[in-house]
Amino acid sequence: VFKGREVNEEFFEELEEKLILADIGVKTTLELIEDLKKEAKKKKIKESDEILELLKEKLKKILLKYKGKLKTEHKPFVIFVLGVNGVGKTTTIGKLAKQLKSEGKSIVLAAADTFRAAAIEQLEVWADRADTRIIKGNEGADPASVVFDAIQSIKAKEDDILVIDTAGRLHNKERLMKEIQKIKKIVSRELPGEPSEILLVLDANTGQNAISQAKAFKEITDVTGIVLTKLDGTAKGGIVIAICNELKIPIKYIGIGEKIEDLRKFNPEEFVESLFS
Amino acid sequence: ALAGKIQSAIGKITKKGRIDEETLNKGLREIKLALLEADVNYKVVSDFTKEIREKALGSEVTKGVNAVQQLVKIVNDELVKALGEKNEGLQLKNKPSVILLIGLQGSGKTTTAAKLANYLKKQGKKVLLTSVDIYRPAAMLQLKKLGKQIDIPVFLQENIKDAAKIAKNALDRTKEENYDVLIVDTAGRLHIDEEMLREAKEIKENVNPDEVLFVSDAMTGQEAVNIAKAFDDNVGMTGIVLTKLDSDARGGVALSVKGVTGKPIKFAGVGEKIDDFELFYPDRVASRILG
Numbered sequence: 001v002f003k004g005r006e007v008n009e010e011f012f013e014e015l016e017e018k019l020i021l022a023d024i025g026v027k028t029t030l031e032l033i034e035d036l037k038k039e040a041k042k043k044k045i046k047e048s049d050e051i052l053e054l055l056k057e058k059l060k061k062i063l064l065k066y067k068g069k070l071k072t073e074h075k076p077f078v079i080f081v082l083g084v085n086g087v088g089k090t091t092t093i094g095k096l097a098k099q100l101k102s103e104g105k106s107i108v109l110a111a112a113d114t115f116r117a118a119a120i121e122q123l124e125v126w127a128d129r130a131d132t133r134i135i136k137g138n139e140g141a142d143p144a145s146v147v148f149d150a151i152q153s154i155k156a157k158e159d160d161i162l163v164i165d166t167a168g169r170l171h172n173k174e175r176l177m178k179e180i181q182k183i184k185k186i187v188s189r190e191l192p193g194e195p196s197e198i199l200l201v202l203d204a205n206t207g208q209n210a211i212s213q214a215k216a217f218k219e220i221t222d223v224t225g226i227v228l229t230k231l232d233g234t235a236k237g238g239i240v241i242a243i244c245n246e247l248k249i250p251i252k253y254i255g256i257g258e259k260i261e262d263l264r265k266f267n268p269e270e271f272v273e274s275l276f277s
Numbered sequence: 278a279l280a281g282k283i284q285s286a287i288g289k290i291t292k293k294g295r296i297d298e299e300t301l302n303k304g305l306r307e308i309k310l311a312l313l314e315a316d317v318n319y320k321v322v323s324d325f326t327k328e329i330r331e332k333a334l335g336s337e338v339t340k341g342v343n344a345v346q347q348l349v350k351i352v353n354d355e356l357v358k359a360l361g362e363k364n365e366g367l368q369l370k371n372k373p374s375v376i377l378l379i380g381l382q383g384s385g386k387t388t389t390a391a392k393l394a395n396y397l398k399k400q401g402k403k404v405l406l407t408s409v410d411i412y413r414p415a416a417m418l419q420l421k422k423l424g425k426q427i428d429i430p431v432f433l434q435e436n437i438k439d440a441a442k443i444a445k446n447a448l449d450r451t452k453e454e455n456y457d458v459l460i461v462d463t464a465g466r467l468h469i470d471e472e473m474l475r476e477a478k479e480i481k482e483n484v485n486p487d488e489v490l491f492v493s494d495a496m497t498g499q500e501a502v503n504i505a506k507a508f509d510d511n512v513g514m515t516g517i518v519l520t521k522l523d524s525d526a527r528g529g530v531a532l533s534v535k536g537v538t539g540k541p542i543k544f545a546g547v548g549e550k551i552d553d554f555e556l557f558y559p560d561r562v563a564s565r566i567l568g
């Protein structure tokens with residue numbers, strides 16, 4: 001629908017609609033359309049196919065610029081998993097644990113969501129499925145104490161990787177965000193230099209609020225990577241373009257289902273192509 | 278806020294008796310952007326701004342109010358109207374009544390089931406909860422624990438791997454023990470998963486609910502329209518619950534979902550605790566959408 005067309009105002013309006021519908025966001029969409037119009041004028045582009053290719057290149061460039069992999073090159077290696085409520089943190093940890101275990105690492109999970117009903121039991125099922133050890137406390141206990149116990153355990157047993165599951169929290173709740181800071185401090189105090197990886201989990205169905213989520217979490221603990229879940233739905237998750245561009249956080253993984261094997265390393269080219277499919 | 282944006286877009290307005298075309302176009306662009314920034318679906322925005330245009334063109338500017346204020350008032354009033362002017366509340370006609378909760382993964386169904394149960398209990402109703410989520414790890418335990426917190430019984434059959442069957446059995450228990458209301462929590466499912474949509478339909482046929490509430494996350498983006506429509510077309514809903522309104526999401530999904538299904542938004546989830554549950558107020562969400 002964007003190929004073989006004349007480059008005119010109507011074409012750019014339809015392109016604007018396509019980008020908005022992919023959740024690229026108003027600000028980023030307007031900037032992209034503006035740049036494309038300038039380039040079309042400068043290079044006297046008449047073919048819509050060329051504009052589309054130009055746009056894809058722009059988007060791929062943004063995502064590739066802040067590309068990153070999860071490199072568990074030293075031990076112990078601590079992965080801290082954060083995000084708002086219901087995005088898929090606990091499920092992602094189960095999937096990630098299985099993947100890392102298959103690479104021959106010894107993994108331990110910390111059930112630091114001591115707040116939500118049955119959060120600990122939910123992670124226990126995943127630990128069992130991924131065949132990894134889990135450290136838990138009592139429901140209602142201080143999450144920092146569970147993290148402390150988990151660190152003592154991995155030090156004692158010389159495990160390779162610790163993955164910390166946290167309670168979902170809205171980024172506009174100050175007390176909950178301070179709790180994240182406190183947990184991070186405990187980790188760096190007990191294991192200087194850790195956590196090496198702070199993963200923010202985002203739901204692909206989320207609109208522009210994902211940007212404010214990423215900003216807030218980055219500000220409170222810094223974020224080293226993003227996991228974009230639920231891409232097996234129909235949402236495109238285009239908001240990660242803005243997050244990459246403005247906050248310079250690499251997208252590391254995508255969630256494409258509810259089963260343990262439904263985790264993939266992020267592929268920028270495939271992602272951009274799917275935005276227009 | 279919106280008035281300020283429209284004002285700066287329009288620049289100096291000479292006092293006119295009516296809103297003229299040029300002023301209106303500039304104002305409409307700001308309104309369109311504000312709604313898109315609030316995550317209202319693109320097509321819904323386009324239809325909505327057309328309605329605003331009709332209302333505003335040639336409308337009389339009230340004495341003592343300038344054109345910008347007039348336009349913002351029109352937008353606000355139309356938005357409140359579009360979001361559902363009066364909350365009808367739950368329509369529980371049968372005895373016993375059944376409420377079915379459906380929606381995408383992680384939208385807040387299980388938490389909402391408990392909140393709704395507590396809300397009805399406070400109204401003096403005898404409530405039974407059940408979970409037919411046979412998939413998610415510890416889903417049934419989650420509802421069981423929540424039920425315990427609010428002292429409401431939860432009917433579970435953890436060894437039956439058939440959601441529709443458990444629902445039927447829960448309804449039998451509801452009748453046997455003279456409960457007023459049965460609330461059925463279902464597994465999260467994709468709106469494009471035919472098998473799971475079929476399951477939802479089977480559950481619905483087995484319990485013949487008075488209300489089928491679509492639970493939708495307030496921070497959902499552009500796909501909200503397709504998601505809601507698919508659930509409505511394939512399962513059928515009688516109302517909507519918007520959750521996580523305690524976030525700073527603008528909540529444009531409210532206009533999109535109500536707009537495309539025509540179904541009323543009945544409740545708002547405003548936190549993780551059981552009491553964080555209220556009737557949906559269209560005027561509050563309208564001003565938040567407009568930013």
Ligand SMILES: Nc1nc2c(ncn2[C@@H]2O[C@H](COP(=O)(O)OP(=O)(O)OP(=O)(O)O)[C@@H](O)[C@H]2O)c(=O)[nH]1
Pocket residue numbers: 083084085086087088089090091092113116119166167168169229230231232233254255256257258262382383413465467
């Ligand atoms: N379709 C799909 N569902 C997913 C994906 N990732 C997680 N889910 C589902 O989303 C729901 C929520 O997942 P959780 O792992 O409990 O999310 P969470 O972020 O830990 O939730 P809280 O701890 O309550 O904040 C569950 O039903 C998961 O099965 C995904 O990639 N695709």
Ligand SMILES: Nc1nc2c(ncn2[C@@H]2O[C@H](COP(=O)(O)OP(=O)(O)OP(=O)(O)O)[C@@H](O)[C@H]2O)c(=O)[nH]1
Pocket residue numbers: 085086116168170380381382383384385386387388389410413416463464465466520521522523524545546547548549553
């Ligand atoms: N802040 C906030 N969190 C909420 C609200 N409603 C639900 N939650 C949280 O959102 C997360 C997901 O809630 P659930 O009730 O497990 O969602 P669900 O739809 O049952 O999830 P699935 O069964 O996996 O599809 C949990 O962390 C809840 O505490 C709300 O109104 N505000």
Ligand SMILES: [Mg+2]
Pocket residue numbers: 089090091113119166167168
């Ligand atoms: Mg969790």
Ligand SMILES: [Mg+2]
Pocket residue numbers: 386387388410416463464465
């Ligand atoms: Mg649930």
